[in-house]
Amino acid sequence: MPKVTIDGKEIEVAPGTSVIQAAEQAGVRVPRFCYHDDLPVDGNCRMCMVEIEKFPKLQIACGTPVTDGMVVKTQVTSEKAKEAQKNTLEFLLVNHPIDCPVCDQAGECYLQDQYMDNGLHDSRTVLEEKIHKRKVVDIGPILLDAERCVVCSRCIRYEREVTKTNLLEFVNRGGSTQISTYNGGPITHEYAGNLVDVCPVGALLSKDFRFKMRVWFLKETDSICPGCSTGCNITIDHRDGEAYRIRPRRNVEVNKSWICDPGRDLYKIIGTGRVTTAHRAGGVVAAQSELLDEVVSKLQAAGANSAFLATPRASNEDAWAFKKLALAVGGRLDFRVGNPQDKVAVRKDQILQREDRNPNTQGLLNLGLGVTGVDALLADCKAGKVQVLVLQDGGMLRDPAVAEAAKQVPYVVAIATHQGPSLAAAHAVIPAAVWAETDGTFTNFDQRVQRFKRAFDAPGDAKPRWEIALDLLTRLGQPINAGTAADLFVEMAVETKAYADLTHRSLGPKGRAAAQASA
Amino acid sequence: MASSVITVNRDTRPSYYPIFYGMWLTLRNMLETLFVKGRSATIEYPEVKRNISTRYRGVHLLTAREDGTPKCVACYMCATVCPAECIYIEAGERPEKKIEKYPTRFEIDLLRCVYCGFCVDACPEEAILMSRENDLVGTSRAELVIDRENLMHRGKLAEVGAGYRPVDHDVRRPVRIAALERLKTEHGIVPGMPNRS
Numbered sequence: 001m002p003k004v005t006i007d008g009k010e011i012e013v014a015p016g017t018s019v020i021q022a023a024e025q026a027g028v029r030v031p032r033f034c035y036h037d038d039l040p041v042d043g044n045c046r047m048c049m050v051e052i053e054k055f056p057k058l059q060i061a062c063g064t065p066v067t068d069g070m071v072v073k074t075q076v077t078s079e080k081a082k083e084a085q086k087n088t089l090e091f092l093l094v095n096h097p098i099d100c101p102v103c104d105q106a107g108e109c110y111l112q113d114q115y116m117d118n119g120l121h122d123s124r125t126v127l128e129e130k131i132h133k134r135k136v137v138d139i140g141p142i143l144l145d146a147e148r149c150v151v152c153s154r155c156i157r158y159e160r161e162v163t164k165t166n167l168l169e170f171v172n173r174g175g176s177t178q179i180s181t182y183n184g185g186p187i188t189h190e191y192a193g194n195l196v197d198v199c200p201v202g203a204l205l206s207k208d209f210r211f212k213m214r215v216w217f218l219k220e221t222d223s224i225c226p227g228c229s230t231g232c233n234i235t236i237d238h239r240d241g242e243a244y245r246i247r248p249r250r251n252v253e254v255n256k257s258w259i260c261d262p263g264r265d266l267y268k269i270i271g272t273g274r275v276t277t278a279h280r281a282g283g284v285v286a287a288q289s290e291l292l293d294e295v296v297s298k299l300q301a302a303g304a305n306s307a308f309l310a311t312p313r314a315s316n317e318d319a320w321a322f323k324k325l326a327l328a329v330g331g332r333l334d335f336r337v338g339n340p341q342d343k344v345a346v347r348k349d350q351i352l353q354r355e356d357r358n359p360n361t362q363g364l365l366n367l368g369l370g371v372t373g374v375d376a377l378l379a380d381c382k383a384g385k386v387q388v389l390v391l392q393d394g395g396m397l398r399d400p401a402v403a404e405a406a407k408q409v410p411y412v413v414a415i416a417t418h419q420g421p422s423l424a425a426a427h428a429v430i431p432a433a434v435w436a437e438t439d440g441t442f443t444n445f446d447q448r449v450q451r452f453k454r455a456f457d458a459p460g461d462a463k464p465r466w467e468i469a470l471d472l473l474t475r476l477g478q479p480i481n482a483g484t485a486a487d488l489f490v491e492m493a494v495e496t497k498a499y500a501d502l503t504h505r506s507l508g509p510k511g512r513a514a515a516q517a518s519a
Numbered sequence: 520m521a522s523s524v525i526t527v528n529r530d531t532r533p534s535y536y537p538i539f540y541g542m543w544l545t546l547r548n549m550l551e552t553l554f555v556k557g558r559s560a561t562i563e564y565p566e567v568k569r570n571i572s573t574r575y576r577g578v579h580l581l582t583a584r585e586d587g588t589p590k591c592v593a594c595y596m597c598a599t600v601c602p603a604e605c606i607y608i609e610a611g612e613r614p615e616k617k618i619e620k621y622p623t624r625f626e627i628d629l630l631r632c633v634y635c636g637f638c639v640d641a642c643p644e645e646a647i648l649m650s651r652e653n654d655l656v657g658t659s660r661a662e663l664v665i666d667r668e669n670l671m672h673r674g675k676l677a678e679v680g681a682g683y684r685p686v687d688h689d690v691r692r693p694v695r696i697a698a699l700e701r702l703k704t705e706h707g708i709v710p711g712m713p714n715r716s
Contacts, residue, residue: 101594101643102620124702135616211610211620214595 002068007077019072020048020061028074031085031114033092033200034152035062038256040161045092045152047114049084050074058084075118086118093123095131095175096201097147105202107215111150133178140186141261142195142204146178149203155179155195162258163191163351179203191351193264197247197257206245208265213244221455222249222509224442226313226435227263229344229356231444233510234259236267236436241456243267243436251510254448260353267436275394275416275431276460281424288461291428292468295390296475298411299329302387306331307377307409309402310369311393312358314465315440316449316499317485319364320492321469322392328478331388332372332380335364345445354445359435363443366498366514381405391415392465394429397422415468431462438464439485441507443498443514450511451504571651575682576634578652579627581670582645588613589671591646593622597638605631606638625667630660636683649683650676 001012004019006026013022018041023030033045043063050061053071058081061074075082093111100106133146151170156179159168167187171180181187187195196206218237225232225246232255235247246267248259278288299306308326310319312335319335326333344362346355364370372380380386382405389409394416396402406412406425414426417434437458441451458464463471466488470480482488486504493499498514506512551558562569582590593610611623638647652675657663 099619101596102592102618106594136619211593211612214599216599217595 002066002070004066004068004070004072006072007074013066017066018062019050019052019059019064019066019070022066023050023061023072023074028076030061030074031089031110031117032062033110033150034154036154036157036198036257037250038162038252038258039154039157039198042153042157045150046088047085047092049081049088051078051081082118085114086121089114089118090121090124092150094125095147096150097130098127099145099148099202103145103148103202104205104210104215105148105199109202110200131175133176137184138186138207139181139184140188141192141207142187143207143210144179144181145203145205146180147203148201149179150201151177151179152200154198154200155204158195158198162194163189165189168195190261190349190353191258193261194248194258209245213239218244219455221436221453223436223452223455224359224450225259225263225266226359226442227260227266227357228348228354229359229361229445230255230352230354231359231442231446231448231450231511232259232263232352233450234263236455238436238455243270243455249509253510254444254446254450255352258352260351262353269418270434270436273419274459274462275419275423275429276462278431278461279429281427283424286428288430291430292471292475295388295413295428295430296472298388298413299331299390299472300476302329302331302411304330304332305386306388306390307372307381307386308333308390309374309377309392309396310335310364311391311396312356312361312364313393313395313435314364315360315435315438315442315452315485316363316367316492317440317488318392318465318469319360319367319369320496321466321473321480321488323367323369324480325390325469325472325476326371328473328476331390332377332386333369334372334374334377335369335392356445359442359444362445362447363441363449366443366447367492367496378402378405382408384408387411388413391426394418394423394426394432395420397425415465417462430468431458431460432468433458433462433464437462438466439504440464440466441485441489441504444511447498447514448511449499449502449507449514451507451509565654571653571682573651573680573682575651575653576636576649577679577682578629578650578655578665578673579632579638579670580648580650580673580676580681581625581667582648583671589621589625589646589667590644591622591625592618592620592644593625594620594643596641596643597647600637600641602635602637603631603633605629622667625670626664627670629655629663629665639683639685642685645685648681651679651682652676653679 002015003010003012004022006023007028009026011026013025020030020035030048032048034042041062043060048061049058051073052059075085135145135147137144156168159166167181168179170177172178195204217239221236223234223236225234233249233251235249236243237245246264248257250257277285278291279285306329308331310322343355348355378401381389386409388411389406390413392415394414403425412426413428414423415430415432416423417432423429435452436455439454441449443449473480482491489504493502584590593608595608598606598608605628607626608622609624610620613619613621639649650673
């Protein structure tokens with residue numbers, strides 16, 4: 001393990017580490033444009049210049065691997081390095097337009113940040129002599145502004161190495177160099193949104209987020225993508241209870257720095273078409289506590305003639321509370337409608353997406369929710385053996401098999417997040433929160449337990465599913481002593497071998513693997 | 520001890536003196552207000568108005584481009600800097616690629632506004648200014664949340680005149696000119712692109 005001294009601080013790093021990574025470990029962020037943690041090193045922007053002892057000239061920190069005994073001085077201690085970075089920045093800004101007021105990147109722009117850190121020079125370029133390039137070029141889900149580009153080639157390397165589509169390339173030479181798609185055609189793959197994140201400046205911007213909000217107003221909440229069983233780590237950007245976008249959060253072991261575009265669009269489901277009040281069949285609004293009392297009395301009357309269908313969209317906490325509810329009543333219990341478990345680990349493409357479009361199928365398997373077998377359960381419903389059917393997700397009624405079975409059940413309870421015509425089949429609808437509105441954990445295809453946090457409150461009377469299940473249990477006279485999702489996780493871990501040594505806190509921001517043997 | 524003793528020159532006039540002096544002052548002011556021109560402390564508002572500073576911070580206004588569209592590019596700088604959070608903006612797309620962005624909605628809640636003038640200072644486009652209008656009246660709260668069209672066509676502007684606004688559009692220009700001058704005289708460098716002939 002080579003030892004390296006960075007700004008007087010000696011640290012030990014893994015062999016093959018570059019100076020820029022070693023500096024990061026020592027707590028120094030060397031400014032960069034072309035270097036990206038999950039892309040191959042290119043070394044073209046010349047921004048990360050550092051002084052290394054016994055090297056006659058300054059070196060680029062991203063392209064220089066550390067050797068044992070190396071002594072590095074970054075911009076923090078070396079005037080020479082600082083001067084070099086300042087000069088590089090000035091060159092990068094020579095043809096950069098003064099677009100900051102209208103540029104969506106403002107506030108998270110590397111050029112702005114580094115100008116504020118070490119530039120603050122007055123421009124020596126005469127405004128009229130700046131080279132003009134193409135602006136507002138529509139390339140599918142993205143808008144290209146070649147003028148703002150710093151020619152770092154991050155997007156080109158992303159296209160080459162990650163999606164392997166090679167849709168972007170440099171054209172022209174010298175000061176007129178700019179990026180372009182072939183013949184100005186659109187970006188066609190499902191991972192275009194990452195180009196926006198990869199771009200350090202405002203050259204590639206999202207059409208969806210365009211002009212919606214300035215980024216400094218947004219609050220970030222760590223979360224997990226609920227779009228498929230991969231469980232990509234994401235950040236939800238929101239303001240005043242409204243989600244504005246989803247960005248990937250780096251986790252080398254799951255999604256690196258990427259997410260897919262369908263996942264990126266999921267913020268849209270949070271604010272539209274939500275169920276906000278409890279209601280009976282035909283949309284008659286009812287007081288939530290009255291309705292819950294009614295549900296409880298129906299469940300008590302039905303006893304073993306009740307059936308519970310859990311949803312793999314729910315968190316582990318939701319599912320466990322739901323299982324407890326089913327056990328307390330003594331009814332049949334199963335899950336996985338329309339998504340057989342054998343698809344959990346099947347890839348949809350070669351990058352991130354998986355066939356199982358539910359985030360927590362593996363978690364429900366670990367909790368042992370597959371008790372009755374969903375076909376047997378639905379067959380019982382059809383045969384009229386079931387008095388009360390509790391659906392953990394109202395959306396399940398869209399499934400023809402479930403809708404068919406629900407018709408034969410005298411009392412259907414749907415815990416629903418979104419409105420829809422199929423909800424009319426339910427006799428009691430209880431509003432539920434989506435994943436962004438509660439704390440919880442998902443277990444991904446790889447048995448990795450990952451935590452997501454509450455970003456904002458649920459609309460109206462909607463409550464997290466686990467809270468609804470606990471409420472029903474309390475009304476049944478079998479309360480579980482848990483006030484938060486973290487408490488509930490502890491209760492769950494006591495009884496579930498897979499999560500025995502885990503708590504919300506110990507999961508950390510990147511999640512941990514569950515014990516392989518499921519309970 | 521002696522050094523802390525001070526001698527006070529007490530008023531030795533009789534105690535009824537200040538009473539009559541006060542009465543005389545009141546009487547004199549009354550007579551002067553009634554009969555001497557220009558000595559009155561009051562004006563006949565609203566027929567007569569006081570002169571107010573050209574930097575007065577009154578009701579805001581939005582400036583327009585030559586074609587009548589707002590100069591504002593919806594950069595949210597004013598909304599960001601506003602301590603009262605009274606500015607609400609929604610941005611839209613303009614067909615001109617050089618401008619790109621403009622406000623589809625621009626509303627100022629004049630009841631929340633504290634008239635600090637920060638929005639004028641923050642504006643990079645000289646799009647938001649303040650007028651000297653200070654007698655705006657409304658009969659409801661909603662009436663005093665003024666929108667983009669209203670801000671662009673403040674009818675009273677000709678009458679009251681513009682108030683607080685940036686005096687020099689590019690305050691950094693003198694600094695920059697000085698820096699260029701120094702480069703030229705001290706180092707013989709004239710920045711800019713080489714002449715292409």
